Amino acid sequence: MKLLVALVYTIIVVAGKTVDPNIELPSSLKICRLEDPNRDECIKNSIQKFLPTLRDGIENIGIQSMDPFIYEKLSFNIQNNNLLMGKVDVKDVLNYGFSSGVIQSLESNITDEEMSINGKVFFPKMFVSGKYESNVAFNAFRFVSRGQYNVTMKDITAKWNIKSKLVDVNGEAHMKAHYFEIIPEVGSMKFSISGLFPDKSLNQVFSDFFTENWKIFYDEALPDIRNQWEPLVLDISNKIFSNFPFKKLLLKD
Ligand SMILES: *[C@@H]1O[C@H](CO)[C@@H](O)[C@H](O)[C@H]1NC(C)=O
Numbered sequence: 001m002k003l004l005v006a007l008v009y010t011i012i013v014v015a016g017k018t019v020d021p022n023i024e025l026p027s028s029l030k031i032c033r034l035e036d037p038n039r040d041e042c043i044k045n046s047i048q049k050f051l052p053t054l055r056d057g058i059e060n061i062g063i064q065s066m067d068p069f070i071y072e073k074l075s076f077n078i079q080n081n082n083l084l085m086g087k088v089d090v091k092d093v094l095n096y097g098f099s100s101g102v103i104q105s106l107e108s109n110i111t112d113e114e115m116s117i118n119g120k121v122f123f124p125k126m127f128v129s130g131k132y133e134s135n136v137a138f139n140a141f142r143f144v145s146r147g148q149y150n151v152t153m154k155d156i157t158a159k160w161n162i163k164s165k166l167v168d169v170n171g172e173a174h175m176k177a178h179y180f181e182i183i184p185e186v187g188s189m190k191f192s193i194s195g196l197f198p199d200k201s202l203n204q205v206f207s208d209f210f211t212e213n214w215k216i217f218y219d220e221a222l223p224d225i226r227n228q229w230e231p232l233v234l235d236i237s238n239k240i241f242s243n244f245p246f247k248k249l250l251l252k253d
């Protein structure tokens with residue numbers, strides 16, 4: 001489920017911390033032309049080529065390591081489900097697999113005022129590990145537990161859409177994103193959870209139970225994941241856009 005973190009970055013063309021007019025575009029980034037009849041193919045290839053270079057981050061423009069991508073804390077509310085209700089906090093989470101994303105399709109609409117990009121990205125495999133604390137009612141049983149967990153996800157396909165508008169920043173036109181949506185689909189998930197119960201074999205039974213019923217838990221967690229990640233993605237996109245005037249990211253004839 002932490003794949004959303006990763007998906008976010010598929011739209012990252014460049015990123016930076018401070019607005020420095022002399023900051024150089026990453027050399028791995030292929031710049032496309034607005035009027036190119038094969039513009040979408042060009043942007044798609046550009047992101048595809050750029051993606052693996054994000055693995056260790058790009059220091060001079062302030063991109064942190066993306067593979068693994070690290071985040072400190074997330075909370076999930078599990079509700080509206082007769083089977084399981086409660087709260088799960090996760091921390092020290094590492095998400096692996098982002099840089100092997102394959103951009104499957106991309107479509108852009110760009111006018112003098114705004115830009116909208118739809119894309120589809122495929123990740124063969126993602127591995128997420130972290131610590132958790134949960135306070136959950138399972139049928140009639142309430143249990144509080146903590147431990148480590150990891151999740152292996154396979155065949156992840158995500159559709160995303162970003163919408164942005166051109167705004168003036170110190171006399172230069174920059175894109176500013178105001179909307180980001182990600183709709184991920186996961187082929188399979190395998191859970192490995194320790195610390196649910198002192199008894200190891202019971203623990204295994206529950207890990208297997210989660211794995212067998214992964215879709216229920218995934219569907220439950222998805223709205224929380226999206227609520228937490230979409231604003232973050234938007235923020236990241238805007239950090240990128242604010243560093244480079246749009247005319248540097250997409251050449252106009
Ligand atoms: C581009 O515009 C067309 C026609 O209005 C629309 O059908 C399509 O969904 C748009 N694509 C994006 C990426 O916004």
Ligand SMILES: *[C@@H]1O[C@H](CO)[C@@H](O)[C@H](O)[C@H]1NC(C)=O
Pocket residue numbers: 129148149150192193194
């Ligand atoms: C996944 O988590 C389980 C339970 O905590 C642990 O035994 C296993 O070593 C972990 N696997 C990896 C690859 O970290």
